[in-house]
Amino acid sequence: MTVLDIRAYHLRLPDTARSVLVGVDLTVAAGETVALVGESGSGKSLTSRSVLGLLPDGAATAGAVRVDGEDVLAMTPDRLRRLRTGTAAMVFQDPRAAVNPLRRLGDFLTEGVRLGGRLTAAAAAERAAGMLDAVGLPASVLGRYPGQVSGGMLQRVMIAAALMGEPALLLADEPTTALDVTTQAEVVALLADLRERFGTGLLFVTHDLGLAAAISDRVYVMYAGRIVETGPAGELFDRPRHPYTAALLASTPRPDAPGGRLTAIEGRPPGLREELTGCPFAPRCPLVTDLCRRQEPALRPAGAGPGHRSACHHGDRTGEEATHAQS
Structure with missing residues (x-):
């Protein structure tokens, strides 16, 4: 089953001489890890953010970005909100920039599933404790503030938060950049384990080919907003054709x-x-x-x-x- 299907996707921003993304075709299946690699400025992050409809003001799009069969580009604001708290979720590059330092982590974890009455406060807290256990953290983290945990622990909290809505698709946008090498390896191993455990499709955005090789089933290489090479990870890294x-x-x-x-x-x-x-x-x-x-x-x-x-x-x-x- 395909959980992400991007077809002939073009994205143009105001005051640019050319399109930022040009004819991007990309798919992710359930339980599959797909890496999107390239230098900074190649269009990787804009591709992943497009999946959640997180586009800059004035962006013009063409083509299709389908998540679980539904086109994100045609969604209403209300449907987009539900997409971001359920079907798809993102783990951002800098975990400290993604949280309010004045709110406890328990509030951050449960907010999405409590809004709209999807879960009661007690049920949301129970699920949050279970997700923290899945990422190797104790339930006591729920009562802490972001400044009271390490960068590696906070990125684990971000992963737990992304899984709270039981998404079919997880987007990881350079999730290890702000971490030391040892913690990077732990987070990559954790993502691989969670993918297998929950059957979630994973789009892993990175400029690090070593990480891409370690975690991915297939790879897309992006340059100047275009996919210039794609294939099974083993073959692409053993014998690149671009x-x-x-x-x-x-x-x-x-x-x-x-x-x-x-x-x-x-x-x-x-x-x-x-x-x-x-x-x-x-x-x-x-x-x-x-x-x-x-x-x-x-x-x-x-x-x-x-x-x-x-x-x-x-x-x-x-x-x-x-x-x-x-x-």
């Missing part, structure tokens, strides 16, 4: 890497005030040709595995060649 994916992998620090300077992707991502012609990655690509500068490639089958697709005119070249050219 130079951008290969460059991201080559620039990931590894313990066994030789000494010297870290590999980096030359240039910078295009700004929103820049018109784009041809492949948006062309100015930074080591495999660029005149065709790339003239014509934007379509996302088409690549590699031997089912579901692996790449938007590259030179997708027939191996990931090893692309990586070698980048380095």
Whole structure:
């Protein structure tokens, strides 16, 4: 069963020379973890926020964003509120920015299910204690304020809050960025465990390919608001078929890497005030040709595995060649 289905989705903001998101196609099935990866500014967070209808003022959209079969772009404000407290939920990047420091965590956890009379105060408190237990925290946390718990504990509270409405879809937008490495690993393992336990579909947004490889079943790679490569996580990371994916992998620090300077992707991502012609990655690509500068490639089958697709005119070249050219 598909819990998230984004089709031909375009998003444009005021005062930009081009669309922020262009023809995005993305799906998440029940019980599946899908990673959305790319550099900062690639459009990952706007894609995830679009799923909950959290769009900037003046945003213009086209296409469809369906959650559990219902198009978010056509929802009324009342239906959107119910979506955000039931069918879908998000874990944000900075947990301390998502809570009121003057309110107890128990109030934060139970507010969504108490509003509208979905649960009584007693039933909501009981569910909150159960969700805290599911994320490895004692019920005593309900009586604490945000400043009385660590960053890792607070992110666990955020995950528990997201699960309070028993969502079919969980959106995790860079949920480990503000945490230390050890706590990052704990949160990633927790999300994987909860996905299996509750059968929730998980869209995991990150710029960290190592985390994406550790948690995801499938991966979408985004650049300049476009999906440039997608496929099963194992095949995509073992043999990338887009130079951008290969460059991201080559620039990931590894313990066994030789000494010297870290590999980096030359240039910078295009700004929103820049018109784009041809492949948006062309100015930074080591495999660029005149065709790339003239014509934007379509996302088409690549590699031997089912579901692996790449938007590259030179997708027939191996990931090893692309990586070698980048380095």
